Amino acid sequence: MKFGRNLPQFTVPEWSTSYIKYKALKKLIKSAAEQIKAGQDPDLAGFFYNLDRNVEDVDYFYNKKYAEFARRLKLLEERYGYSMEGRHPLEPEDRHDLREALLDLRYHLRRLQWYGEVNRRGFVKITKKLDKKVGAQAQKRYLETKVDPTPFASNERVFKSQDRINAWMAIITDQSKADDKVSDDASSTHSSLSLKRGSTRPYLNLPTSIVTAVDDALRKDDTHVLLELLETLKVTADEAGETVYPRVLRTLIQRSILHRSRAALTLLLTRVDTLEEDDDINRRNCLHRLVISIGREQPTTDSEPAASMVLNFPPETTRYITPAAPPTLQPPRPVVKEEHMPQQLARDDSAVAHFHFLLDSLRPDQRESLMAKDLSGRTPLHYAAQYGFKVVCEVIIEHLIEWGMFDVSDGIDGPLWQDNDGWAPLHLSVVGGHPKTTRCLLDAEKENDPSPERSIIRKQVSKSSAVLALATKANFIDIVQLLVDAGVDINYQDEQGETALHVAARFGHDECAQILLDGSDDQKADTELAEKTYSWTPLFIACVDGSLSVAKMLVSAGADVERFDSSGWTAKEHAALRGHLDIARCLAEVSPGPPATELDFSSSTPTLPGSESSSPPTQSSLTDRRSNAPGPTSGGSGVRTTEPIKTFGHRYLTDESMILVSLGTMDMRKPLETVSLDRIPMENAHATQLDTSLSMVITASGAHGEPEVIDLPVQDNISTEPIVFHTTDPSKVRLLFDLVPTYAGSKEKIVGRGVALLSSIKPTVGSHRINLKGDSTVPIVAANTLEVIGSVTFNFLVITPFKHPKMSIAGNQTYWRSMSSTMVIGHRGLGKNMAGRNSLQLGENTVESFIAAANLGASYVEFDVQLTKDHVPVIYHDFLVSETGIDAPVHTMTLDQFLELGIGRYRHALPGSVKATGEASVYGPRPRSMSVGGSEYDPSELTEKIKHTRDFKKKGFKGNTRGEHIQAPFATLEELFTKIPKPVGFNIELKYPMLHESEEEEMDTYAVELNSFVDTILTTVYDLGGGRDMLFSSFNPDICLLLSFKQPSIPVLFLSDAGASPVGDIRASSLQEAIRFASRWNLLGIVTQAEPLVLCPRLVRIVKESGLVCVSYGSLNNDGNNVDYQVAEGIDAVIVDSVLGITNGLIQRQGKGDRTPGLSPNPSAVSDQAADSAKGAVRVPTLERVNQTNLSPDMIPSTLL
Structure with missing residues (x-):
């Protein structure tokens, strides 16, 4: 599991600083691994010291929190245990209170359980990584002796407490079902029986008639009757104990609040000295409970429409538990948008008006209850802010100001206002996404303490800066602006060194990022603050996570685009590696690469000007998919040893x-x-x-x-x-x-x-x-x-396994010989057909094109293979055959139908006949060029025929068509093996559609069964491929897997667009994912789109240091300078359209005779050529007028030069 990447989303936000320091521990492991790589003995004493401290810190926090929750459960048992154990029915009022208390306690225990599980998982993962990277073999022993004995590792006590709560919840549910059979009137009458018990639950010796009369008096707000009944209650209560009567009075106050009985409430308040209830399980008074009841019953309209749900508290789930998911931050309450709410909670609302009346009725000695803190250290203002009730906050603040109790000298977020976890009402309003409530709190602070030093004070409150990052993470745009204006420290760095700007860059919240960059008159965001793990600035984060808009903002704000991280890589290289080429292009405009003349072609360890050749960059910061992803990865370890040559053969399927x-x-x-x-x-x-x-x-x-x-x-x-x-x-x-x-x-x-x-x-x-x-x-x-x-x-x-009599393994061969220089591979032969060329091209994927490419210096020719309806391998690039005038997939046409499309057009070009198999001699003389006259065939006829096809509408032309190119018949794979000389190597690309490709081409989403597809092609290859060097390649990852596991002798390359075009399959989404995939499945290497390597040539090193062969393709390779950038970093081969031009350019630039373009590296065991058969140029039969010994400019299209 990529634990590090997911840790931030698994944490309880309030406890985020108390988790395992996974990033720091991972960094220590990487340092030890680098020591091993350098041949040194790793020093693990520092790692185990830090690991022990992490275990102790997690254990301490867990035990502290459990003790707090266990105390609350004990109070519940003392209050309700008599009834629950004896199965005595609770009154509906008591059941409601107990259910709410149990659900709240269960919620907190579940968060603690999650805290323990996540941390234990973290210790398992980090010790596993230690064993894997360093070979310490310490995981089993460390877990058994240090981690597993701790309470957080087993959660045993939490589970027992939850079982106790679940048992009580079951009893409550059963009692509620029984009560459903009782009429509402009877239930209402009996609910008042709760008055017969005090908080410690002794029964008061009261007749039911008196209890009912008290409840009726409260309902009718009849103070005359209530006064008479209070005397009787006092006598009975005093017999039970001197503290019982005040508790009964506080219970009556709570019921008068419930009934909105103002006269009764005023009367009762005169009879009690304090509103505090020490025996309450949460130590809350009636003011706490009234605010909480408003919050639970009333939806809030104070929410941001732009907010994202990254804080994990979607409102519709707060009354639900999602299995195997982290508990939410927010308390259970409904939230609706303003446009869906007929009116906001106002002062004339009955609940608010009664709360206002209650505060007005308090005697001076009772007013302290408004600032009283409950078990969590929270006041009624905390809950009003948490639920997002601006008007309730206003009422509370007005009374505090009137009573001289609103002390904001240290800020509304200062120590006076913080709960046990350091959360002030302002912080709860922010993380809840309540901009109006947040503004209310900040305005109240400003009006009552307009100190010019406010921004200085605010910077000293780290929690405020931390919630700025949380607000940024949730995309609370209005709140972020409020906090910045209020002087919250924009440049505050958390324990990992990250600022709010880092967070905005990670999630792509460009509006929040702009607010932070604009800052205020007193402060501006520092774009060069770096986090501690890889020394990544916000620009690095934006590049890693693909936030183009934020990256542009950072560049405009003056961020250093040429800065290196702690591993020696630039932000542009991170973007290019992860497939964010739009960002890499943006950065390339302001940080261009070195001119070709500065590149060093002779160094055995190629470097770029400005890089430290004595200390090459490491891969450590390049292995993570995302910025919050320091987790282990497959196929990209920073301590991977370089494997420049693949050993011969690999595991393949034989019987199963x-x-x-x-x-x-x-x-x-x-x-x-x-x-x-x-x-x-x-x-x-x-x-x-x-x-x-x-x-x-x-x-x-x-x-x-x-x-x-x-x-x-x-x-x-x-x-x-x-x-x-x-x-x-x-x-x-x-x-x-x-x-x-x-x-x-x-x-x-x-x-x-x-x-x-x-x-x-x-x-x-x-x-x-x-x-x-x-x-x-x-x-x-x-x-x-x-x-x-x-x-x-x-x-x-x-x-499924594949068998062939010619398939064998020769142990004395290798996949890939050590090359003295870069190979040149002809793309679709002599290059793919394009529009607007200065001269005619040979038709792509034709026999003539392949031979011409070999004559001009190509070591290999690359072509695309697909299967026809009758399962014959043919050479064709596009998924849809548009020569028919309709868009027909290749696999829907028989071989005869497919060949006829090419032969029919080709037949018009030559007066002589052509065999139906398309096996016309390509070496014999012909009267005139195919590109001019010679027949009555009009090329515009084909254009008119295909003008409504997808390919023609998209490109405006069709490859290998007469009039546009030098046309030749379509070819089969068998034809290539028989007509192209054996010294010419084959790069066979298996063209098989992925789902997103079929959708883009608007094809039916079905194709030839994978195993049948690959087996048919492999059969042809092994039947006819003896004595030829061959490579397999495919853009489809599953095809690569089948090719690798079905045979052991022909190497496989994974083709990737590397982010140049959108894809559906994650394995094909970037150069990084291509490296992971090829490394994981032991493929020979990758063939990547050239753009990331042209933008960031040093990425060639990442491929090669991962033990893979690196090849690039694309139109950028037709520019000699772009090829030079890649060659300087040691690329193995380039696939090009301009074969002659690139070959000559490499010969001229790479030295005096010792660094010529490479010949076939003999990668295939099928080849039986001796090693000394390599020559300075490949001699093959040539097309008439085009041969390698007499190449005149008038005989070769200028675009090939």
């Missing part, structure tokens, strides 16, 4: 099929939850097994492989780490998704299960066809009730 199961969706465009569990109403939480820490165990029936345990909630991008099973018959495999308690001690205690039958979950579409929509969702059924409690989304890939 492989099943790769990935949780979640592969489509980044879908915001699907991997495991979605139904919400549980808070009132029913006691009756469910889901209100605990949960894990999912994935097993396969009918297959073998280790079960995988995934802790919930699952991490981001878990889909890139599949679970592997093997089987002899995939059709009989059933996938089981078992939901189990994480800390049950056994994986056999199943709470729920989802089942997927592989034979039917994704059926085929016709003969050897499959649906490209790979995601599947199955319901999770509860083990005890058989009700559906949620669902799990997953996708799977079945790889």
Whole structure:
């Protein structure tokens, strides 16, 4: 699990500073790993010292919080235990109070449980990382001796307290159901029986008639009757104890508030000395409770419409529990937008007016109750601010000012106003997203203490600066502006060194970022403040997380774009690596790369001017997907040893099929939850097994492989780490998704299960066809009730073994020989066809084009292979064949139909006949060039025919068409093997659509079944490929996996757009993800779009230091300077359209004879050529008029030079 990346979203915000310091510990591990890499013995004493302190700090905080909650539970037991244990029915009033108290306590215990679970998970992950990176083998021993014995690791006491609460909740629920059978009138009468008990629950010896009379007097606000009854109550109460009568009076005050009985309330207030209730479980008085009751019953309109839900308190879920999810920050209350509310809570509202009356009625010696703090250290103003009731805050502040109790000399957020956790009413209003309430508090402070030193005082309150970051995170634009204007420290750095500007950059909240950058007259945001882990400024964060608008703002504000982080990388390099090329281009405009003349081609360790060649940058800061992602990653470790040459052969399937199961969706465009569990109403939480820490165990029936345990909630991008099973018959495999308690001690205690039958979950579409929509969702059924409690989304890939008599492994060969220089590979032969060229091109993906490319110095030729309807491999680039005049996918046409499209047009170009198989001699003489006359064929006929096709509308032309290019017939893969000489290497790109590509092309979302597709091509390759150097490549990650696991001898390259165009599959989204994918599955290397390498040439190092071959493609490679940038960093090969021009340029620039363009590196075991067959140029049969010994400018298109 990428624990570090998800830690911020798993924390309880108020306790965020009390969690494991995961980033700091990870940094210590990286330092130790670097020592090992340098051949030194790692010093782990500092790491274990810090780890011990982290365990102690977490344990102390956990125990302190549990003691607080345990005390509250004990008070509940003292007050209600007699009735609950004896099953004596509670009165409805008492039940309501007890239910609210239990739910509140349960909520806090659940947060503490979550706190313990997250921290234990953190210690498990960090010790696992220690073992993995340093080889300390310390995890098991450390967990058993230091972590597991602590209370937070087991949560045993919390679970017992929750069980106690759940038992009481069950009793309350049963009693409520019984009361439903009683009439409302009878229930109302009996509810007053709560007066017969004091707070310590001794029964008062009162007749029911007197109790009923007291309640009636309160309802009717009849003070005359109430005065007479109070005398009787006092006599009876005094017999029970001298403290009982004041408690009874406070109970009557609470009931008079409930009934809005003003006269009775005034009378009762004259009879009590204090409103404080020491025996109350929360130590709250009637003022606290009245404000809280208003908050729970009234929706607030004080909320920001622009707010995002990153603070995890969506209003509709606050009365629910979401299983396996962190508890929310906000208290349970409804929130609606202003436009959905007929009117705001005003002073004439009955609840507000009664609260105002209550405050007016307090005697001077009772007014301290308005500033009284409850068990959490909160006053009534805290709750008014938390619920977002501006008018209630105004009423409270007005009375405090009138009574001379509104002390804001240290600020409205000063120590006087802070609760036990340091939260002032201002802070609660901010994190709740209440701009009007926030303004009310700040205005009150300003009016009552207009001190010019206010901004200085505000900067001293770190909590205010911390909530500025929280407001920025939630995109509370108005509140951020209020806090900045109020003098909150914009440049405050938390324990990780991050400022609010870092947060705005991470979440892309450009309006908040602009407010912070504008600042105030007293302060401006410092764009160069760096966080502590990687020394990232806000610009780095924006680049890592793809926040283009914020990055532009930072650049305009003067942020240093050429600054290096602690690992030696620039912000532009981070953006380019992660596929945010729009940001990289923006930064390139203000920080251009070095001119080509400054590049060093002779150094064995290429560097750029200005970089420290003696201390090359490390990968440590480049491995994380996101800025808050210091978690472990696969395929990109900062301590990976460089593997410049792949050893020959790899593991492949022989007898059994492989099943790769990935949780979640592969489509980044879908915001699907991997495991979605139904919400549980808070009132029913006691009756469910889901209100605990949960894990999912994935097993396969009918297959073998280790079960995988995934802790919930699952991490981001878990889909890139599949679970592997093997089987002899995939059709009989059933996938089981078992939901189990994480800390049950056994994986056999199943709470729920989802089942997927592989034979039917994704059926085929016709003969050897499959649906490209790979995601599947199955319901999770509860083990005890058989009700559906949620669902799990997953996708799977079945790889069947491939057999061929010529497939073998020769152990004395390697995939990739050490090259003295960069190879040149011809793109689709002699280059892809483009419009607006100065001269005609040979048709792309044609035999003539491939041979011409080899003649001009290409070591390899690259071409695209697809399958026809009758499963014959043909050479064609586009998914849709538009030569028909309609958009027809290749796999919907037979071979004869496909070839006829090319032959029919080609036949008009030559007077002689052409065989139906397209096997016309390409070496024999021809009367005239195909590009001019010679027949009655009019090229405009084809243009008119295809003008309504998608490809023509998009590009305005079609490749390999007469009149636009030098046309040649379509070719099959077999034809290439037989007609192109063996010294010419093949880079065979398997063209198979991904879901987003089929949607972009508006194709039907089905294609040839993957295994059939790959097996058919492999059969042709092994039948005819002996003696030829070959590489496989594909943009489709699943095709790469099949190619890798079906055969051991031909290397596989993963093609990636690297962020140059939008994709759906995360594995194809960036250069970083391409490196992860290729490294994880031991592919030879990657072929990336050239733009990220041109913008940031040093990224070539990242690929090569990950043990991968690095190749680039794209139109940028037709510029010699762009190629030079990559060559200087050691790129292995470039795929180009201008073969001759790039080849000559490299020869001229790379030295005197010892750094010529590379020949075939003999990567394939199919090749039987001897190593000494490499020559200065490849001699192959040539096209007439175009040969390598007599190349005159008038015979070669100028665009090739």
